[in-house]
Amino acid sequence: MDFEALQPELLLTFGGMVVSKKIKTFLRSYSPKNHWHIDPVQANDTFFCLTKHHKCTVNTFFSQLINLNKSATESTYFETWNAVKMHRLSRHDAYVKSIPFSDFKAFDSILKQIPNDYILQSGNSSTIRYLQLFQLNKTLSVFCNRGTSGIDGSTSTAIGAACVSKQPTVFISGDLSFFYDSNALWNNYIPSNFRIIIINNRGGGIFRILPGNKNTETFSTFFETNHSLTAEPISRLFDFEYASASSVAELDINFKNFYKSSARPKILEIFTPSSENDPILLSYFDFVK
Ligand SMILES: Cc1ncc(C[n+]2csc(CCOP(=O)(O)OP(=O)(O)O)c2C)c(N)n1
Numbered sequence: 001m002d003f004e005a006l007q008p009e010l011l012l013t014f015g016g017m018v019v020s021k022k023i024k025t026f027l028r029s030y031s032p033k034n035h036w037h038i039d040p041v042q043a044n045d046t047f048f049c050l051t052k053h054h055k056c057t058v059n060t061f062f063s064q065l066i067n068l069n070k071s072a073t074e075s076t077y078f079e080t081w082n083a084v085k086m087h088r089l090s091r092h093d094a095y096v097k098s099i100p101f102s103d104f105k106a107f108d109s110i111l112k113q114i115p116n117d118y119i120l121q122s123g124n125s126s127t128i129r130y131l132q133l134f135q136l137n138k139t140l141s142v143f144c145n146r147g148t149s150g151i152d153g154s155t156s157t158a159i160g161a162a163c164v165s166k167q168p169t170v171f172i173s174g175d176l177s178f179f180y181d182s183n184a185l186w187n188n189y190i191p192s193n194f195r196i197i198i199i200n201n202r203g204g205g206i207f208r209i210l211p212g213n214k215n216t217e218t219f220s221t222f223f224e225t226n227h228s229l230t231a232e233p234i235s236r237l238f239d240f241e242y243a244s245a246s247s248v249a250e251l252d253i254n255f256k257n258f259y260k261s262s263a264r265p266k267i268l269e270i271f272t273p274s275s276e277n278d279p280i281l282l283s284y285f286d287f288v289k
Helices: 021-029 058-067 077-098 103-113 126-131 154-165 175-180 217-223 232-237 248-258 274-287
Strands: 010-014 034-038 050-054 119-122 141-144 169-174 194-200 241-245 266-271
Touching (some): 077 274, 103 248, 119 126, 126 169, 141 154, 154 175, 241 248, 248 266
Parallel strands (some): 034 050, 119 169, 241 266
16 A cells, blocks of 8 residues: 555544554654644544644644634545555455354444444454454444553443443443452442443454464463353343344344343343454555455
8 A cells, every 4th residue: 555645634533542553654654744633631642643732622733723724735635545445345345245153243243233313332352353343333422441451340331431421332242341340230320221342262262463462371261261151140130131143144133122122121032153353454564455
């Protein structure tokens, strides 16, 4: 790819840290001439080229910018960028059609099924990383308790936020992250429209994505922490409805009912093949190039 053609003259950012390592690497290697961050209080110099911190809200910044009424500068930047984006989107769709059941395929199904206007809470680890590979339904409000990328406390955060917001919420979590914080379910305030989706790849799937020999007992015991737990007994303990799926067909059946109103909150546990997830994710990046 011609990265130089995508190098921006001006980069505008707002919000917290960028999750994508690829975007970070790109903007650090092909530095924008100017980087402006908009935030009333703080500005992270994520790309080591921050030139201005606009200390105001995003809405103030953009309304003042529009009011400047400056005529647009001649540029082909949008066309170049958009062509790359369109290519990537069509390759993305082709890739999803070609792959077997896996974390990747499960995310595709999950994201197509979330009803409009839901709050989507994401766990850390690969959940938040998969989410950024998909075009999300724009009516969703998406949250992730990033902090220092801890896999603890994500369920508690999602439940707390759902209690306060009163909006229907779906929380997507990895299995280890879910089991770490299972005590989050021990409270009397979980709304009945709260939904949990667990991607159970039987351990820390993210560690398989990193380079190294994965076919050793040391790897599976101490890095991946391979296990055979399921969330079904926990669902019974805390009075959640429970269902599970291990294929797209089973997911489709489950999603017919999953978001329907119910007296109790629900858990859907999706079992994926741990040793197939990482090659499928890594091949994706080559395929969409
Ligand atoms: C509190 C805390 N402990 C340990 C880690 C290190 N860590 C990062 S990812 C991960 C595995 C997460 O596994 P899971 O929740 O099943 O998600 P997956 O990687 O399979 O998507 C661990 C243990 C962490 N980030 N936070």
